[in-house]
Amino acid sequence: MQSNSIVTAYAPPFKIVAKYFIAAIIDFVILNFLLMLNYKDITGFYFQPKILAITHLLTLGWISMTIFGAMFQLVPVVLETKLFSEKLADIQFWVFLLGVIGLVTGFWNFDTGLHLNASAILLNIAVLIFAINMIGTFIHVKKWNVTGWYLIAALIYLIITAIAGFLLSYNLWHPYITINHLQYLKLHAEVAVIGWVTMVVMGVAYKLIPMFTLSHGYSMKSSKWAFWLINIGLVGINTFFHFKNNVIEILVSTLFIAAGIAFFLFQVYLIYKNRLRKKRDIGIKYSVFSFYMLGIVTLFGLIFSFTDLSGISNIYLIFGYLVFYGYLSMLIVGQMYKIVPFLAWYHKYSSKVGLEPVPMLKDMFNEKYALISYYLMTTAIITTTASFIFNSQIALLFSFGLMFLGSLIFTFNIVTILRK
């Protein structure tokens, strides 16, 4: 059955993936708690110690940690080959974790010397280990598909992101960048979010959405358009950000990327329209919300690059928050609600089917609680945005509180699944 296909003989042991996912979820809760605790400092321009620290806790500890775990599971299954090395996946976990803790504390105390730089090097080593593991896996692939191409591109952008990150942290220690630190920071951020994270999201979505919704008989043409448009745009970004006078070139690159995302969203729409499962479960609800958000932030980003919006208070924070929470975190939570119950179920009960009664997937967690966390989180996203716009600290504290509560319920559900 198609929906079973996130696990095959190629899949790595559950404990590797589980380790990455558990670390990511713990990180998500800490992250939300820190936001709540430090709500007074989350305001104004983004280049501030605490905001940089929290952003990296989010992008590395939560988003990238999840992606690593998901890729160890999905790459072998989707590309029908074994993971090159489980040992490397394990070593990478610890190096990466240490790097995240180092980098986040380094930013928090704005200790931009050895502390921050050593952490950035650790993260680069973790990325290198990951790259070796992925390349070692990729070279054994016999049948390539669209998802595979997206994942290769994502890996390249991850490497660029990590190197750019280290160069930026070195510049804070011994300044050498002659153009502008913030311009390179933009390059780092855009390649990270669009190149690394979104490329994975897209590649994986083409596989998982049809699987989860039982969708058949749609054209995949748009996925190819999306791939080329975004990559052309990203090559542009990676080239023109090294120059001073780059306004037109960056605008054109941004247009390519936005067009590519539009093609991706159209592809998702086609898959979704052809689905046999009309009922929307919790995972799909989260994902639909996330894809709407992706559309909104893409439009937002476009307007942002054509007009000066700096008059609106906290504009950078609003944009970042909608990208990282509205689009990415909601997608991760939604997909985890689909993947974790299945992996846990498969791990424990697959060999018992037919021999003894086994639970259904929907019995693995409390869907009602999941729905409550969905409403808490999505409300939090709307109220946080409003709090930023109206510069209300009390409303911001309340909104971060809602998200924290939502993340606790989500964690409770995941723990329930893992203990089942």
Add this chain to the structure above:
Amino acid sequence: MISEEKVLELLKGVIDPEIGLDIVSLGLVYNIEIKEDSIDVTMTLTTPGCPMHATITEWVKNILWQEEPDKSINVNLVWAPRWTPELMTDEAKKELGF
């Protein structure tokens, strides 16, 4: 000898954990042949190229072996005719919101 109804009843224990429906309600079981020393099940899956073939056929075998340990159980996976949602039972269609 075991009846076809009984086999179908047993196969209802093979459930797609994600969809939450069994292979019989999904209309994936095309034919059952009960012989002296074997049970042959002809079935399909919702999508060709599903990498889970081995696991699902294993589940089918497990369940039938439990009941008929002396017979050999053969699972014949076919792609023609192709599975369509119309093959589902009314309950299954309702469950999927079809």
